[in-house]
Amino acid sequence: MDRVVNLAKRRGLVFPSSEIYGGFRSTWDYGPLGVLLKRNVKDAWWRSLVQMRDDVVGLDAAIMMAPRVWEASGHIATFTDPLVDCRNCKERFRADQLPGSGACPKCGAKDTLTEARQFNLMFKTFVGPVEDAAAVAYLRPETAQGILVNFANVQTTTRKKPPFGIAQIGKSFRNEITPGNFIFRTREFEQMEMEFFVPPEDGPQWYEYWCQERFNWYLDLGIPAELLRLRPHDPDELSHYSVATSDVEFEYPWGWGELEGIANRTDFDLTKHGEFSGQDLSYFDQENDRRYIPHVIEPAAGADRATLAFLLAAYDEEEVTTAGGKVEKRTVLHLDPRLAPTKVAILPLSKNEQLTPVANEVADSLRPHFMIEVDITGSIGKRYRRQDEVGTPLCVTIDFDTLDDRAVTIRDRDTMNQDRVGLDQMLSYLRDRIPQ
Secondary structure (H helix, E strand, O other): OHHHHHHHHHOOOEEEOOHHHOOOOOOEEEOHHHHHHHHHHHHHHHHHHHHOOOOEEEOOOOOEOOHHHHHHHOHHHHOEEEEEEEOOOOOEEEHHHOOOOOEOOOOOOEOOEOOOEEEEOOOEEEOOOOOOHHHEEEEOOOOHHHHHOOHHHHHHHHOOOOOEEEEEEEEEEOOOOOOEOOOOEOOEEEEEEEEEEEOHHHHHHHHHHHHHHHHHHHHHOOOOHHHEEEEEOOHHHOOOOOOEEEEEEEEEOOEEEEEEEEEEEEOHHHHHHHHHHOOOOOEEEOOOOEEEOOEEEEEEEEHHHHHHHHHHHHEEEEEEEOOOOOEEEEEEEOOOOOOOOOOEEEEEOOOOOOOHHHHHHHHHHHOOOOOEEEOOOOOHHHHHHHHHHOOOOEEEEEOOOHHHHOEEEEEEOOOOOEEEEEHHHHHHHHHHHOOO
16 A cells, blocks of 8 residues: 555545645645546546447536435435544544553543534535624535435436436535545545436336446456445444445455445335425326336446545556566556556667657657657656556657658557657557457
8 A cells, every 4th residue: 555655646536635835634736647547547437438329428516406305305304424523542443443441542542532422524614794694614524415305307308218317527525534545535535326217016027237347347447346345334334224235345555445335225215305495306107197206326436535445556566577588566557548648658778869849749740639749858668667656548659660661669568668769550450459
């Protein structure tokens, strides 16, 4: 874990937020490469759930919503964690994550922990210039409610019939008691959620479908099967709205942790919002001449957690033998090309002014098709290693032979094999090896 965190800082993937001021606990900024990696994760999710399907549409709902939304959803009453304080070191902990010894996990003192009290995880704010009870609002703790309250709007405008889904990617905020493990648990994070509305009798089968579909998404993007599992919740774990929930879990360095939850929420949400708003959120099925409140199947993933899992699964250190017979250690991210921040690196063999025009020509021809980087600093071997570290699938090297034969050398990240390819064939060669 430490090696991945250090790589993320050193190579511009993730920085501590407000670092020049000493940082701000559990907040992180995505650097030039990190923002590309995370965006690729979100794009892969969107492509899978929206672009490649005809039964899911998109939405981008507001972060702040009417406070009654959170009353109806149960967040104001039940969105809590048990909190305890240590009277000795003043640190706070979640009661359900404390060791059984009764000692403080930080200072080790015994009999200094307070009784547990419930702590609401929502961030409270005020709308308008007056800070009174009438102006109270909340930063959303999940993106799902913005989808649910728009069910009727989306259904009417798209004319979709259940089963159909509404997908959204966006920021959520939770005032976590114990954030930590890098970008795994933070107070500001990004979610990728979809609410899939189905006839009541079809809920169980669609729940099983989405459990397997979402599990397979992580496999398809390169996470090994041995690092993933699908864990059904025990009855005492289920949320107040769920009759069945399973988590796609990843084996992080500290143990198994949730990547994504898939829940059968039944008709809880639309029923509650209908009651609190006074609006009819039922659906009339003309074909069968019946009216019902759809049940909801919800796959909810964390973009930050998924990004971390892909990084950890891709990270590798291996020994390689150089052309001169020397054994060196190589750090490489074996990222799926669809997720790699940079798809192609362009490496002139040297800074020689004869090579610069050709390097610029190659860059200009590839830039409309791929996210590229032109790297001219250091030996060619060091530049290959730099690109390996950030998961760049292919490197294009321009050498002095290029001036005569109008061909370049293309090196594969994983095999380190090299092919000589003519400039007129370069784009098609790269397209064959980098999924679009």
